[in-house]
Amino acid sequence: MGYQALYRVWRPQKFEDLVGQRMITQTLKNAISTGQTSHAYLFTGPRGTGKTSAAKIFAKAINCHHQENGEPCNKCETCRAITEGRLNDVIEIDAASNNSVDEVRDIRDKVKYAPTQADYKVYIIDEVHMLSTGAFNALLKTLEEPPANVVFILATTEPHKIPATIISRTQRFDFRRIDMHDIYERMVYILEQKELRYDEKALKVIAKAAAGGMRDALSILDQVLSFGDSEVTLENALLVTGSVTQEKVINYLQSIFAHKTAQALEELQLILEEGKDANRFIEDIIDYYRTLLIFKTAPEILKDEETSELGEDFKSLAEKADTKILYEAIDILNQQQQSMRFSTHTDVYLEVLTVKLAQLTMENNTVSAGTTQKIKRLQEQLQDLQKQIEDLKVHGVSIVNTKASGASQIKGTGQTKAQKRNAPKVDLKKVYPVLTNATRDSLVQLKGVWGDLMTMLSVTQRAMMNITQPVAASENGVIVSFKYDFLCQKAMGDKELIQALDDGLERLVGERMTMVFITQTQWPQMRQKYLVEHKEKLENGSKESKPKTAPIKKDTIVEEAKKMFGEDIVEVKED
Structure with a gap:
């Protein structure tokens, strides 16, 4: 006979040979030795974990007259016949290719006949989930009430x-x-x-690549032996599995943690040029991040042999890494791995992944001490101001429409003299043009992209703009309201912030827009002042836009205000 694959030659012949399934093998051995076997078993689990092997061992053990403690002797004629697949009373069926109703009915008809050589007839149905609905229904009655000398073993991965x-x-x-x-x-x-x-490190690479399947591990080992002329070396194991050496992984991640995107991309290119599998590369990186995370949070979980293999480079990376960044990096790696599953351009995905990881760490890890102090001071100031505002409870301006005269009145804002004195000065020459051309649609558009605009800013800029919102907008201008006066004042003098906002808005809406900063307390007054000063112009514009015969039933200022700012912002009170 020609060469046989390792997984066939070294297939388990006894329960004790089954690796990693001690609970199952012990239960089956006890059932056989005490004569408490069932008429039907269902073996489930990932591929290559021993389901079919356990079924064949069970078939031998239940029919062996020399079994000891539930183990077959593997020497008697019955055991040898089952091992060689020539015993008619042990029937193996592949449900993937025999899944019709007629084939299951044939089993149901033949199951009534007594075994010819063995004590029990054993039906091993592999990949049983492939049976059709009709076939399952045909099998149901037989499983419920089978003859006394028949055992069914169903195996499936799903x-x-x-x-x-x-x-x-x-x-x-x-x-x-x-x-x-x-x-x-x-x-x-x-x-x-x-x-x-063999090289121990090579076997560990193969064991890792097998992902919990013994058959896969032995198949890979077979390939490595063939490639290396009956010798298992680390280099050959890496080539066959498409894995990456620890050294290359560390070089790549050192560039990532040092925020050197270009260098990280060069390291990636070197890895891909060696023909490494993209999916295997991502799995290696995920595993490395996982080890970093566990080493920082719960090092006692790592096994002794794993800890002893961690070099100085690993420990250096662990010191630089932040747990939050590791969490986010693993999420990004998982998302990218899912995206790559159905793509033919895996190299592009890996390059994008590299840039994301480098920017992620750069954004979160390179904040200077001075910047951290600034953010801390701003947070303290915000807390103090929030306490003050809770006491002041500043109300916005309302437009009051009187029935008698139709005149509009301003409701007080409750603003103190100190607040008025310290409030930043607003340039009316910039505000009025925006209000003149303001529309509700433009405001809705700006609010829709405001969150995206914030993500384009740096950490300190986002801290300053965190509680702002656009309150009026035209096609080429926007008025931004600040909750706190001191932040508005600070933003007005920050040229870098204004430049970043202008550039970001241009990218999002496609237009260069004039941006005007105003405080939350100034905005209602400014809006009302504009409406009062432009009352005559607004009334004339409203009359011109309507037919001469149509009577004007409502206050035109109120109507124009609603068109400009929206009904949800303008409050009308009848006296």
């Missing part, structure tokens, strides 16, 4: 696709992903039995 009526008639065992250490130990055992040389 138990959620199996009807609850089927699951309720079986004993369910959930096979878990195999631990990396257990996979590593199994590979060491196989290589030592074959007397082959």
Whole structure:
């Protein structure tokens, strides 16, 4: 016979050979040794975790006359026949290609006949979730009341696709992903039995790439052995798995943490030029960030061998890293990994990811001590002002419409003399042109992009503009209201802030707009003053826009104010 793959040659033949499923194997052994086996079992779990192997071992053990403590002897004729797949009483069915109603009915008809050689007939149905609805219905009655000498073992990787009526008639065992250490130990055992040389680091790379599946691990090991002329080296393991060396990962992340975007992109290019798999690269980076996070928050969780392998470069990165940044970085990596799943341009996604990670750390980690102090002072001032404002409870201006004379009156704002004296001066030559051409649509548009504009600012600029909002807008101008007078005064003298706001608005709305700053207490007065001073012009404009026969039923100033600022802002009170 020709060469056989490792996963076939080293397939478990006894329950004790099954790696990482101790609870399941012990339960099955106890059931067999005490004669308390069920008529139907459901084995679920990821691929390569031992479901089909456990089913075959169970079939041998239940039919072996020399079994000890639930383990088959693997020497008698029955055990050897099952191992070689030539016993007619153990039937393996692939539900992926035999999923019709007729094939299940054929099973139902034949199940009534007694076994010819063994004590029990064992039906092993692999990938059972692939059966059609009609096939499940045909199987249901047989599972409910099978003959005494028949056992069904259903295996699947997707138990959620199996009807609850089927699951309720079986004993369910959930096979878990195999631990990396257990996979590593199994590979060491196989290589030592074959007397082959290996590098421990190479086996750890393979165990990690297998993602909890023993069959995948042995398949990768087979490839590495073939590539390296029956020797397992780290270089060959990295090439076969598409993984990245620890050194290259550290070089890449050092550039990220140092905010050197260009250098990080160069490191990425070197990695990709070596033919590394993009998805495997992201998994390596996620794993590294995860280790950094655990090392900073709960180092006792890391195993001793993991901690001993962490070098000085890792510990240096851990000192620089901030836990909040690590959280955000892992979120970005997960999102990018999902986006890459169906893309053919994975290199582009990795380049975008690199820039995002570098900017993320730069934005959060490079804030100078002076900037931090400024933010702290601003926060303290804001807290003091909030306490004062709670006492003052400043009210806005209302337009009062009297029935008798139709004249408009201003309601007081409750502003103190000190506030009026310290309030920043507003340039009416800039305010009035904006109000003259202001529209509700322009204001709605500005409010819609205001949040996006804030994200374009630096940390200190956002702190200053955090509680502002546009209150009036035209096609080429906007009036911005500040909640606190001192912030408005500060913003008026900050040329960098004004430049950043102008540039950001131009990018968002496509127009260069004049920006006017005003305090929350000044705005109602300014608005009312404009309406009173331009009363005659507003009335004439309103009359010209209507047919001469149409009577003017409402106060024109009130109507114009509503058009300009919106009904939700203008308050009309009848005296």
